[in-house]
Amino acid sequence: MFGLDLTFLSWDILSKFVINGFLFSVQLTVVATLGGIVLGTLLALMRLSGNKLLALPATIYVNGMRSIPLVMVILWFFLLVPTIIGRPIGAELSATITFVAFEAAYFSEIVRAGIQSISRGQVNAGRALGMTYGQNMRLIILPQAFRNMVPVLLTQTIILFQDTSLVYAIGAYDLLKGFTTAGKIYGRPEESYLLAAVVYFVLCYSLSYLVKRLNNRIAIIR
Amino acid sequence: MTWDWKVFLNDDGGGRTYLEWMMTAWGWTLAVAIAAWVVAMVVGALMGTLRTLPNSPWLVRLGNVWVELFRNIPLLVQIFLWYFVVPKMFPAMKDVPGFVLVVLALGFFTSARIAEQVRAGVQALPRGQRYAGMALGFTTVQTYRYVILPMAFRIIMPPLTSESMNLLKNSSVAFAVSIAELTMFAMQAQEETSRGVEIYIAVTALYAISAFAVNRLMALVEKRMQIPGLVVVGATGGGH
Numbered sequence: 001m002f003g004l005d006l007t008f009l010s011w012d013i014l015s016k017f018v019i020n021g022f023l024f025s026v027q028l029t030v031v032a033t034l035g036g037i038v039l040g041t042l043l044a045l046m047r048l049s050g051n052k053l054l055a056l057p058a059t060i061y062v063n064g065m066r067s068i069p070l071v072m073v074i075l076w077f078f079l080l081v082p083t084i085i086g087r088p089i090g091a092e093l094s095a096t097i098t099f100v101a102f103e104a105a106y107f108s109e110i111v112r113a114g115i116q117s118i119s120r121g122q123v124n125a126g127r128a129l130g131m132t133y134g135q136n137m138r139l140i141i142l143p144q145a146f147r148n149m150v151p152v153l154l155t156q157t158i159i160l161f162q163d164t165s166l167v168y169a170i171g172a173y174d175l176l177k178g179f180t181t182a183g184k185i186y187g188r189p190e191e192s193y194l195l196a197a198v199v200y201f202v203l204c205y206s207l208s209y210l211v212k213r214l215n216n217r218i219a220i221i222r
Numbered sequence: 223m224t225w226d227w228k229v230f231l232n233d234d235g236g237g238r239t240y241l242e243w244m245m246t247a248w249g250w251t252l253a254v255a256i257a258a259w260v261v262a263m264v265v266g267a268l269m270g271t272l273r274t275l276p277n278s279p280w281l282v283r284l285g286n287v288w289v290e291l292f293r294n295i296p297l298l299v300q301i302f303l304w305y306f307v308v309p310k311m312f313p314a315m316k317d318v319p320g321f322v323l324v325v326l327a328l329g330f331f332t333s334a335r336i337a338e339q340v341r342a343g344v345q346a347l348p349r350g351q352r353y354a355g356m357a358l359g360f361t362t363v364q365t366y367r368y369v370i371l372p373m374a375f376r377i378i379m380p381p382l383t384s385e386s387m388n389l390l391k392n393s394s395v396a397f398a399v400s401i402a403e404l405t406m407f408a409m410q411a412q413e414e415t416s417r418g419v420e421i422y423i424a425v426t427a428l429y430a431i432s433a434f435a436v437n438r439l440m441a442l443v444e445k446r447m448q449i450p451g452l453v454v455v456g457a458t459g460g461g462h
Contacts, residue, residue, distance in 0.1 A: 004307075004310065004311060064430075067387075067429070067430045067433045068391070068430060069392070069394035069395075069405065069429055071397065071405050072394060072405060072425065072426055072429060075408060075409065075422065076422055076426070079418045079419070079422065080419075162295075163296065165296040165299060166298055166395065168298060168398060169405075169409070176296070176298065176299060189306060190306050190310045193299065193302045193303055193306055193307050194303065194307050196299055196302075197295050197299045197300070197303055200299055201291070201294045201295050204293075204294035205290060208290075208293075208294065
């Protein structure tokens with residue numbers, strides 16, 4: 001069909017080349033999401049602190065990261081991290097550090113919007129109860145903010161999963177690389193690109209469908 | 223560590239300096255981005271509009287399928303599909319230059335995001351706008367052309383601005399199929415000169431300048447198009 005031959009694919013090839021890459025893509029997504037949310041929350045709190053010494057560096061960091069392409073950030077870290085720590089590191093570790101640092105900027109914007117969406121009355125209520133800043137954030141504001149943010153955070157995670165394919169730039173072994181490697185070895189590069197697209201589509205479409213359903217449920221609760 | 227900015231004046235082995243090469247690469251980045259922007263805007267406006275049509279379930283479905291298809295496959299994979307798979311499946315596409323294929327890939331990828339914004343913009347309008355068009359005896363096409371779309375596009379200017387900046391940044395992915403743009407230049411020049419930091423700083427700066435220029439340009443358009451008294455509640459675009 002269309003000059004393609006998809007029959008070369010077997011379970012053997014999948015387990016040999018693709019599974020490892022898939023696991024790395026998932027691991028990268030999970031680590032970058034969790035790390036990105038933690039760092040991003042810190043950045044958001046710095047920006048909202050009202051203290052210029054804290055807010056300015058955070059603002060510069062977030063806007064800087066958001067104004068350059070992810071591929072360039074990946075290349076930068078791959079070039080700089082070994083120089084800084086004085087020994088070479090693998091593409092996979094470099095990619096992980098890069099994604100945490102990069103996604104923190106995007107997650108911080110989501111968290112910032114989430115915190116700002118909590119009404120002033122909640123903040124004042126916490127203060128009136130004699131809570132410290134930390135208690136107020138931890139017990140009153142952040143729990144509500146994060147509940148509101150869940151759908152956006154998940155959507156960002158799906159985008160993040162797609163973006164992990166860009167580790168191609170430094171040759172890390174991810175899902176896409178698994179397929180391209182198999183394609184090269186078996187002389188079927190076009191078919192392997194097509195299969196990679198199908199796998200990414202099925203994963204991302206199912207995830208975004210789940211997010212949509214979750215979104216509807218949360219919308220009713222509200 | 224010492225700086226060596228003179229590296230940009232070195233010959234790249236092909237009779238031009240690295241500076242000249244970088245400027246050419248910047249031109250390619252802008253060419254890819256501008257051409258893809260036109261594709262994304264035209265297709266995105268069309269698909270987004272289809273998704274809001276009353277009484278045309280099949281056109282709505284077509285729009286929805288388009289958006290889901292192009293939104294759920296990574297851009298890099300889409301570029302590979304256009305560059306390697308499409309010419310193999312359709313021999314008629316064999317002679318299409320790589321530049322065009324990358325522009326189509328980036329354009330269609332972004333069109334899904336634009337279509338989503340256009341749909342949101344149209345649906346944000348009060349229903350009365352559509353009824354007003356109908357009451358004037360407009361056909362559906364006329365209602366969209368003269369009433370709905372002019373309003374919707376003004377509402378979605380902020381997210382369109384961020385999608386346009388995303389498109390410029392995403393053009394960097396074209397390096398993967400050897401389009402001679404900035405990222406490709408950065409990777410090759412870094413290897414040839416071993417002055418990676420200087421090269422990357424210059425390339426990063428050019429990206430930041432370009433993204434800022436897009437931002438200002440869109441702000442100018444937004445201001446020019448503004449209807450006095452119409453307050454647009456800021457919608458934000460996500461992703462990158």
